[in-house]
Amino acid sequence: MTNLLEAWRIDHSYFKRLLALLQKQVDAFHFGNTANYDLMLDIISYLRDYSDEMHHPREDVAFARMARHCPDMELALSRLAQEHRIIAQAGETLRKHLEAVLADAIVPKAEIEVAAATYLVYYGNHIAKEEEDVLPRAAQVLTPADWEAVRNAMPQRRDPLFGGSSDERYRVLRRQIALES
Ligand SMILES: [Fe+2]
């Protein structure tokens, strides 16, 4: 249980680092400097791949289990679960825009900015709410059986960016993260 709770927190710390890195690129873009679209695409691809496919499905199970123990949190938890779907959709929209730019298609600057800002605001607030309201309570109320259900929500797989693998897909992003820290 402690391991899963710790892993939950660690995931968030990684996601926040990536969102800060994405924000930096969006700021560069906004102020007319050259943004690194490849890096932006790597960040969003990783978050679509790992967070949307692994982190959020596990949270959905954790939220459902918590709602049984804490009826007072039911509404807040169901909103957070709904936000997972919104984040996935906003992420996909941004990913498509970035892929189009990299394929030399003309994408209005405002569209990319809106997609990126929506994603960053949503995701940042979402993580903050989870850390403030959900994780401390999860530590108190979830039973070993609940944690087992959370673990089993998705088969364990290695984090392709931070999991110590040498996955070539994220080599450049990994190097950039090392430079920033
Ligand atoms: Fe979440």
Ligand SMILES: [Fe+2]
């Ligand atoms: Fe989360």
